[in-house]
Amino acid sequence: MPKILITPPEVLQRVRKEFTEQDFQERTQGLIRRIIRFANLLRSNRVPVHTSSERDAIAALAFVDINSRFEFYMALKATMLISYKYFPVFDYLFLQYWRTGLAIPKRYGGTAEDPDEGDKSVMKQSGSEEDADVQSKKDSKKQSTLYAETAVPTYSLSESLREKDFEDIKPHELALFDEIFKSLRINVKEKKGRRFKSSNKGKNIDLPKSIRQSRQKGGEIVKIYTREKKPKQSKLMLLADVSGSMDIYSSFLIKFIYELQKYVRDTETFVFGTQLKRISDILSYRSISTALTMLSRKVLFWSGGTDIGGSFLEFNEKYGGKFRKRNRILVILSDGWDKGEPAILKKQMMLFKKGFKKIIWLNPNLKYDTFQPLCLGLATALPYVDYFLPCHNIKTLEEFIEVVKKI
């Protein structure tokens, strides 16, 4: 690193006489140490900074005017960060640690500027260095426990939020939840089907293709092509209860169903309360907010009573021929509170059992350990159900996906 950059010109002029080679060395090393400590501070706040990035940051300083705060800030930012997600945390910590701030555009709300905080954060960092080391890199990406005294917004998913009951969610957490729903990459294509597709990773030799391709090369087989089994997707048939008793959950579950319909091909969704309505078309809108507004306009029996048996009867009579297929998995989302006739429900469940591949019942009340299927509707239907699962938080929904994968 060129020495001249370490020392501001005015300082050079002032102390020209007593400034020695050793001083230069010390100043350089001091700065490097300070940058490394800053990187550690970032790490302890769950910002992944790789060792090579530290090296790059120090190398970059050779090319910038170190007296310009803007250049110094940009150099560290460009070299150390790997995602825009960490910009707010970085900006905050930069202000705290380097105690600058004038040169940084305050776009991400870097307002909490308190010069005394700077020292504290350094102190704090030295204490937490240990657990920063212990923590693996992957961990640091996923978790989002924040810098203790700050309220920097974070984008990463929190483990605790995923396990939080939909019932207890506060309005200000909704936005974060929507983010989590959006980032769920639902993939049910895990089971291998019977058909093949060509693939470089496959272990089976694709003889027809190899021979076909060899004709280009005069009949010499130059490359052996391979194939693997094509993943098979389970088709889903969703019946969601939107009656009054499910009120708290249905607004979350409908968002989940929206994502499900986006990622799993040929998913059909019906909602029921006192009546039944097909909403697959409404949920296929590209924007979730449009879909939800349309839903509130079109589904008039939302938060009403429940007639599970009657709704299922309507389904079987109106849509059964088209949608009751052995290649579909039936998913019923309901708490089982029913005002209808158990005898009708029983008959419909028997039809479902014959007509679908598997029946999964998702019940939000299953979260209680002491849960007993006491309500009449559920007690009638349960013998026909293959999987009886909870659905009161995101974690259980993910477990549901895992179950679907294995069917």
Add this chain to the structure above:
Amino acid sequence: MKKFDSIDDIKKEMMKESYICDDRLAFTIYLALKMEKPLLLEGEPGVGKTEVAKVLASMLSRKLIRLQCYEGLDATSTIYEWNYAKQLLKIKTVEVCGQGYHLEDIFTDEYLIPRPLLMALRSHEKAVLLIDEVDRADEEFEAFLLEILSDFQISIPEMGTVKAIHKPLVVITSNRVRELHDALKRRCLYHFIDYPTPERELEIIMAKVPGIQQTLAQKIAKIMATLRDQEFYKRPGVAETLDWSQALTILEKEDIDEEVMDLTCGCLFKFKEDVNKFKETATDILVKTEAPWIEKPGS
């Protein structure tokens, strides 16, 4: 040979190519040039990520080698491929002539078909290598890039390592369709291009659309800022702004009213739902943008 020793130089030169760039981007480019490190640009669609590479190439008078990524892209179409047919012919010829041959004879430069990445490394003049929309390619493809990005070399098992004659300036763009791997990201300088402020957008319109009136451009910039605050499936980027401005100049419109917005909404939105929403809220947007243009100091 032009020298780019400060941010202002870069900004000025890019302005000449009619690309308006802000301090942060200019500085990251400056650093990428000085440190000879790849530049990773992320941002919403249509904010001019690809344009940066094009402008850099013409600004530095270097050749632009472009690699458009897509799903299923593999090493043979990006790095190099052996010319099998030629190799087979060679073997046949040698057999017929009755001479012996060594395996090494057919694994030479003569039988190698270089693809963009190898071409960029072996280029005799300095080049700009644009790897466009890298997030569309499979994750395996990122692994091929690692060696090139960190050491500027490619290992060909039969021939050995090819080192770059001149290190190319690598620009990688990503639309965040999926997260890139950390290993790739940390080899690059990272920059996130955001939507421009109305003031900057005005500059961009004035630079890119000749013959547009200042008042119209101001109005467009304001409308765009309002639109981006709202929830759309695909928010309009700078590319859409320019299309729209172009359309309005061709139509010789001097002011924007609901009718004009109705006619030209195809420039801004490409989805039916977005178009509908735009039409519904057209009046609101016009009312919101009635306020006079305020020049913000220092922006």
